[in-house]
Amino acid sequence: MSDLSPTQTQALHVGPETALPHDPLALVLYARRGEDPAKGLAAGALDGIEIDSPRGVLTLAPGPSFGRSLTEPSGSFGGLRPPLNVAVTEGSDVFLADGAANALYLFDPCECRFMPVPCFASLAELPGPSGFVPLDRLRGPTGLAVAGTRLLIADTGNHRVVIMRMVGAVPAAALRLPKATGRRADWAPYAIVVDGQRRIWVSDRLHGRLDRFDPSGRWEAEFTTLGEVAELAVDCAGTLYAVLRDGMAPRAIALVGGEPVAVIDAPDRLPCFPHAPVRTDAQGRLHLCCADGSVAIFDGRGDRVSDKVTAALLPFVKRGTYLSRALDSHRRGCVWHRVALAGTLPERGVIKVQTTTSDVELNAAELDDLPPEAWNRPIALRSLERGIGDVLVMSPPGRYLWLRLTFVSDGHASPLVSHIVVEFPRVSLRRYLPGVFGMDPLAADFTDRFTALFDTTLRSIEQRIDTGHELFSTSTAPADKPRDADTDFLSWLASWVGVVLNRHWPEAVRRRMLKEAASSYTLRGTSYGLWRQLVVFLGLDRDCGDACASKSCHPPRPNCAPDPCPPDCCRPVPPPLILEHFRLRRWLFLGAGRLGDDAVLWGDRIVNRSRLDGNARLGPLPCPLDGKPATQLVATPDPQRDPFLRDAHRATIFVPACVKTQDWRRRGLEQLLRQEMPAHVAWDIDYVAPRFRVGVQATIGLDSVIARVPQGVRLGNNRLGQGTVLPAHRGRLPTVGKDTRVGPAMRLI
Numbered sequence: 001m002s003d004l005s006p007t008q009t010q011a012l013h014v015g016p017e018t019a020l021p022h023d024p025l026a027l028v029l030y031a032r033r034g035e036d037p038a039k040g041l042a043a044g045a046l047d048g049i050e051i052d053s054p055r056g057v058l059t060l061a062p063g064p065s066f067g068r069s070l071t072e073p074s075g076s077f078g079g080l081r082p083p084l085n086v087a088v089t090e091g092s093d094v095f096l097a098d099g100a101a102n103a104l105y106l107f108d109p110c111e112c113r114f115m116p117v118p119c120f121a122s123l124a125e126l127p128g129p130s131g132f133v134p135l136d137r138l139r140g141p142t143g144l145a146v147a148g149t150r151l152l153i154a155d156t157g158n159h160r161v162v163i164m165r166m167v168g169a170v171p172a173a174a175l176r177l178p179k180a181t182g183r184r185a186d187w188a189p190y191a192i193v194v195d196g197q198r199r200i201w202v203s204d205r206l207h208g209r210l211d212r213f214d215p216s217g218r219w220e221a222e223f224t225t226l227g228e229v230a231e232l233a234v235d236c237a238g239t240l241y242a243v244l245r246d247g248m249a250p251r252a253i254a255l256v257g258g259e260p261v262a263v264i265d266a267p268d269r270l271p272c273f274p275h276a277p278v279r280t281d282a283q284g285r286l287h288l289c290c291a292d293g294s295v296a297i298f299d300g301r302g303d304r305v306s307d308k309v310t311a312a313l314l315p316f317v318k319r320g321t322y323l324s325r326a327l328d329s330h331r332r333g334c335v336w337h338r339v340a341l342a343g344t345l346p347e348r349g350v351i352k353v354q355t356t357t358s359d360v361e362l363n364a365a366e367l368d369d370l371p372p373e374a375w376n377r378p379i380a381l382r383s384l385e386r387g388i389g390d391v392l393v394m395s396p397p398g399r400y401l402w403l404r405l406t407f408v409s410d411g412h413a414s415p416l417v418s419h420i421v422v423e424f425p426r427v428s429l430r431r432y433l434p435g436v437f438g439m440d441p442l443a444a445d446f447t448d449r450f451t452a453l454f455d456t457t458l459r460s461i462e463q464r465i466d467t468g469h470e471l472f473s474t475s476t477a478p479a480d481k482p483r484d485a486d487t488d489f490l491s492w493l494a495s496w497v498g499v500v501l502n503r504h505w506p507e508a509v510r511r512r513m514l515k516e517a518a519s520s521y522t523l524r525g526t527s528y529g530l531w532r533q534l535v536v537f538l539g540l541d542r543d544c545g546d547a548c549a550s551k552s553c554h555p556p557r558p559n560c561a562p563d564p565c566p567p568d569c570c571r572p573v574p575p576p577l578i579l580e581h582f583r584l585r586r587w588l589f590l591g592a593g594r595l596g597d598d599a600v601l602w603g604d605r606i607v608n609r610s611r612l613d614g615n616a617r618l619g620p621l622p623c624p625l626d627g628k629p630a631t632q633l634v635a636t637p638d639p640q641r642d643p644f645l646r647d648a649h650r651a652t653i654f655v656p657a658c659v660k661t662q663d664w665r666r667r668g669l670e671q672l673l674r675q676e677m678p679a680h681v682a683w684d685i686d687y688v689a690p691r692f693r694v695g696v697q698a699t700i701g702l703d704s705v706i707a708r709v710p711q712g713v714r715l716g717n718n719r720l721g722q723g724t725v726l727p728a729h730r731g732r733l734p735t736v737g738k739d740t741r742v743g744p745a746m747r748l749i
Contacts, residue, residue, distance in 0.1 A: 074284025
């Protein structure tokens with residue numbers, strides 16, 4: 001074949017000195033990441049089948065009603081986002097606005113229908129163009145968008161964008177154009193999106209304008225040279241897209257800073273869009289899952305589509321064909337062995353496999369002119385055991401092989417193929433039989449095909465032997481517990497080296513703990529050895545530790561991988577975590593110490609024991625009479641060694657506070673400390689919260705960090721609270737009452 005991946009090319013050139021004995025070679029066809037998927041899958045011609053680029057699989061093409069375009073009237077951008085009048089929250093709540101009925105609905109999966117939003121049609125009032133306009137008199141709500149815990153509603157008839165808190169459906173505010181624009185009275189908001197910087201973009205299709213508001217709702221800029229801006233969308237990289245519907249044909253454009261930079265013609269040209277939270281078809285109908293597991297279809301007004309119409313809305317075509325390019329074995333008269341497919345098959349799905357071979361490479365026209373007899377009879381795969389199915393190649397010997405796969409389905413689900421493995425040449429078990437079984441060519445071919453039935457079973461045993469080393473690797477040992485076993489193989493492997501792994505721990509944590517066990521044995525019983533195990537258990541040994549995964553209002557986009565860390569980036573250093581109390585001794589040494597709070601004289605006050613006829617004093621701490629602390633009864637012996645014993649054999653473990661909220665982390669941490677902490681050491685755990693509290697939590701280097709003063713916050717973009725620093729002014733920090741005024745120019749939110 002002409003275009004093969006490096007892995008496939010390497011497989012072709014494996015010499016006899018490196019190949020396993022009596023094992024065939026293999027061509028592995030799959031969509032390599034970062035390359036053309038059609039090249040990796042060796043796709044020659046596709047009819048009714050397409051390659052799903054994000055997943056890298058062969059699948060049936062969408063049905064006629066699911067043909068997608070970026071300029072669909074529903075505003076879903078070819079299914080990349082919900083329709084114009086639909087918004088989906090982070091909790092998967094589906095809101096729908098009906099402009100004709102001036103109503104707002106919320107999908108109830110238990111009832112499997114759209115229900116009116118409670119309290120939405122209440123007597124709550126918001127400032128309107130003149131006086132007050134009741135909220136129940138929304139006139140033509142069109143676009144919807146979600147901004148954190150707020151729902152933005154384009155109230156076109158009232159020339160505003162209503163901001164509603166989704167908790168309780170309480171209206172909070174309204175966005176309007178400033179009077180300086182001269183368009184406040186006739187502004188007709190149509191579509192709304194929120195970009196990655198939480199800025200709000202609103203299109204006005206009637207007047208051909210695009211407006212931008214900051215996160216606090218303050219108007220920032222207008223763009224009036226684009227034309228009739230209709231629907232809007234934002235990808236996970238923050239790029240804004242718009243559909244223009246003016247006198248020309250509808251077209252989708254990409255915008256940077258409100259200015260057009262490119263024209264986009266197909267949804268597959270926008271790979272950085274997140275996975276759509278709801279599935280839609282080309283007519284803007286919603287396909288939603290109900291609580292009973294069924295899928296219901298709703299139109300743009302929230303009404304359920306009849307079953308007769310639903311039956312005609314098939315997501316996929318019922319039949320499709322994949323034809324490969326010429327697969328080259330580089331051997332004349334090669335006997336091809338088998339074809340293995342990896343993927344999934346729906347309940348009513350079938351994959352038919354056909355092959356043809358030749359010693360000369362045929363072009364596309366010659367391949368089309370082949371008679372049907374040149375292809376072997378189709379072999380149907382109706383199930384894939386453990387996701388893999390294989391068929392024997394029945395075509396005659398030949399250097400080149402062409403593979404044809406026919407997908408058959410009921411249209412509701414599609415077969416998926418992720419990998420195709422083509423093995424050659426055929427290494428038959430006939431070599432172990434008497435030569436009489438191979439004297440006649442027809443008999444030899446029958447013997448080869450008959451013994452191939454047992455070859456699959458023997459090959460699976462050989463594969464277990466060839467990959468047996470994977471059972472003893474911490475990264476590949478099976479971590480799932482079989483039904484009839486007492487434990488999983490990974491935990492059993494850990495018992496070889498005396499490591500106890502809790503099955504409630506995540507698999508990644510168990511593997512890391514076992515991997516570090518061997519190197520930690522020589523350090524066992526030391527502070528450094530315990531610190532290393534704590535770092536591994538808490539996940540602080542990686543570049544992006546997940547000990548305390550931050551929760552953001554904007555979740556990571558599933559279809560956009562994060563930018564790789566540059567080579568010169570600074571990797572975080574794990575914190576100390578362990579504080580041995582003997583390090584807190586602040587003894588005063590002659591010639592090297594100064595009297596003060598940082599030094600303690602060697603004396604009775606270190607433990608403050610009670611002595612009869614001496615310093616014995618009863619009362620609370622401190623004593624209310626003279627301010628001296630009351631003495632305490634201590635049962636431990638040897639008062640002469642109090643300065644040593646008070647802080648000896650004690651330690652405090654500082655861990656993030658989020659560890660306490662997760663049961664498996666908290667219990668696992670306590671189990672780890674009981675196993676690894678020396679028996680004579682008394683320890684306790686201090687769960688560190690992100691606060692600096694002098695006298696309570698203020699141990700520099702362990703639970704507190706002193707850093708430079710952060711950059712000032714901008715009023716309107718940040719909330720005042722703990723950790724907020726006002727910006728510098730005239731070379732110094734602002735002083736309330738001196739050079740900072742609270743008034744019309746300052747807004748506290």
